[in-house]
Amino acid sequence: MSTRTLSLPRNRDGWRAPAALAGVLAALFVLPVVIDDAFVYHIFITICIFAGLSTAWNIVGGYAGQLSLGHAAFYGIGAYVGMMLVNAGVTPWLGMFAGGGVAAVVAVAISYPCFRLHGPFFALASIAFLEVFRVLALHFSDVTGGATGMMVPLETGWMWMIFQDRLPSLIIAFGLMLLTLLVAWGLRQHRWGFYLVATRERESAARSAGIGTVKMRLLAVAISAALTAMLGTFHAMYLTFIEPGSVFSLTFSIQIAMFALIGGIGTVFGPLVGTILLVPVTELARGWLGAEAVGLHGFVYGSVLVIAVLFMPDGLMSVLSRFFGAGKTARDEDAAGTPPAPTRTQAQRAPIGDVVLQAEHLDKHFGGLHVTNDVSLTLRKGEVLGVIGPNGAGKTTVFNMLSGFLKPDSGRVSIRGADGHFHSPASPGDFARLQLGRTFQIVQPFAAMTVEENIMVGAFHRHPAVADARRSAREIAHRMGLARYLDDEARGLPIGGLKRLEIARVMAMEPRVLLLDEVMAGINRADLQEAIELVRTIRDSGVSIIAIEHVMQAIMSLSDRVIVINSGEVIAEGAPEDVVRQEAVIEAYLGKESIDAAAQ
């Protein structure tokens, strides 16, 4: 996903952003009270409701990156559950939570099978669910009132959320909006918010960091649906009448999503900004022109949407944060300084210990292709095991089985846990919990997150509290020479930086076993020596390492032992200098002729 600042600019001694936010929120409440006009009240209540809905949508559509265009389904569930309970004599204050609960359960049930779908297809599925809900609400008219709709019984007062005056409605709408904003803000600050964004950006890297990606998405969907439904209950009381066509409406869903998009999708306060900007314009247009010009406000909506994505695809928040970020001070700590080269601790290297990882008879077929044929290997504590072999030999496939990304057809991977016993984990998350970390051959940064946040995702593994994780991430960034990039988005890093970031994220997990997939490939000579030193430092700290590498200089100087894989089989194993002299190995790399040529 593209550039988006994830929250208000973190401006250390900045007061402008929070002050602006407080001012805007205060104005939302104070202005209508001061003006005291029914129409103005109505507009501000509508703003509060839509800002809440859009903020709730953003938890799924923005943070988690699942573009739902069927959120009106949850709104409708809230509205109908609340309305039915009110007609049965239950106050909407309870109905609201009942609706929220039902919506959360429904959301989890319908989203679970849809998470494999990307972008437009998730959107299509959500639209289809919405249509099904609408048709069902129309069909079961004895429960829902069908096309004739449902009315609230005309009892007023706080108990029923229905008032003669506008002020109490504004208080409730404003309160619900604040609640939603608070949840959205709190979630983004929490470890879970990082997990959600990381999952959106790179699912595989997120899984290797031990994130339960499906669980996180379900959590987001449940929270978002529950908040949406609560707002739906209140809105139904405010409108006093609901019917399936207007409640389970695709247009309504699109509107909610659109406010978030225009304000800044994925940002905490973007949906609020988008709503404040667009609702008054369209409500005024509806009020003044509605009678003569049916469709004008819709035409304006549509055109604004097209123009906005063409010229401001990151939303208003990116424009605003540029303004608010203008006074941003440079990082005080070694901001401009060159990164300290990783210095090798001269501590004595501990002797190689017991077996920590064992792979037995791994077999894997892809269709008719036998990519891994009876591969067994062991790794001892503090050891560096090099894995070499020609391209396409099946090295990365072995790695994928060693880290839980692929399930072997037969054979078994076991890891000694911190408890000293061997375990056979099944998923990448289980492997991560046993403190196995891996890098990816093609770097997998969380592009829209800053370098610091990227490393924090790994650090959460050992430090669940955000402050601790941040501290740990900074420390690792310093060690890895990434300190000056801390506040930059990962997408902007040069390839050498991305490679270092890939290792930094894994190191933040404080792994006991580390799988490095071609981390030296494509980096220049000067960096190579540094990288080799770095791996040595990691090894000396007691981490056991398996490294796939093509750079011979690195393999020869780092590995205690080397195995050679060719065509999915282990063809040689031993000390590096012995292995590279074996005929089979040379043949695998260079072909049979070169051995003959060498013999002549």
Add this chain to the structure above:
Amino acid sequence: METVLQITANGLMLGGLYAMISVGLTLIFGITRVINFAHGEFLMVGMYIVYLITTQLGVHPYASLLLVVPALFVMGALTQKLVIERLRNSDEHVQIFATVGLSIALINLALLIFGADIANTPSSGLRHSVGVGTVGVLTGQLVIFFSSIVLVVGLHLLLTRTRPGRAIRATAQNRAAARLMGINVSRVYVLTFGLGAACVGVAATLVAPLYPASPTIGTYFVLIAFVVVVMGGLGSITGAFIAALVIGLVDAFAGYYLGSDLKEVAVFGIFLLVLIFRPSGLFGARRNLSHVSP
């Protein structure tokens, strides 16, 4: 038995109609990888043009083909050129919202110009029933059914037997390689989008005498078209044709046995099942899976 035959006939006729509307969508998706949420509104615009021509000039609805097809081609080409092209490197959600915005704008523009009332194109005898024994269908439906076959075969031949067709397919396979082979990729996209929209123009001309035009007519049809396109295997034109017939039959039978209000539940239920369990479509090879995680 007669009922079943009649429902089958209705289902096949509906299937032809759905195929007609869906081929353009699947063509555009297959090549440009963009889901055009405004596809239904292209149909709506086409139907209004047919309505205007027939009522203003008093010609046979099919005669408006000469104007509707080029008009829709231009509309599609412009959409690609002015909107999609600029967003090619943007995120998926930006592309989605661009066509969603276009769709909202067009619906409401129609509402502004024509109002919410329906606009009846003169049927010019196309609503006459023809049939064998007790099974009868409308002449207009038969025309649609056979035209959809001609359209599918025609598109297939165009894509496989002609030079621009090969360029289009090559671009779909690998944009970078196609460019290296000297293909003007952005022109291919514009051409494809125009072609897809032109197919909708054909559909609009044939549909208008049977269904009244209204600003929201596209919304209903486009959802069905999405179902057909996904079920047929994204980008597969023949797959879409078969899927359209299947959905047409489901629609007709569900309408009869479940009631017309619940038939949509059946159609969307099938759609969701396909999306979840066979995202490559019922007939698609397992190649177009870029939209799902393994």
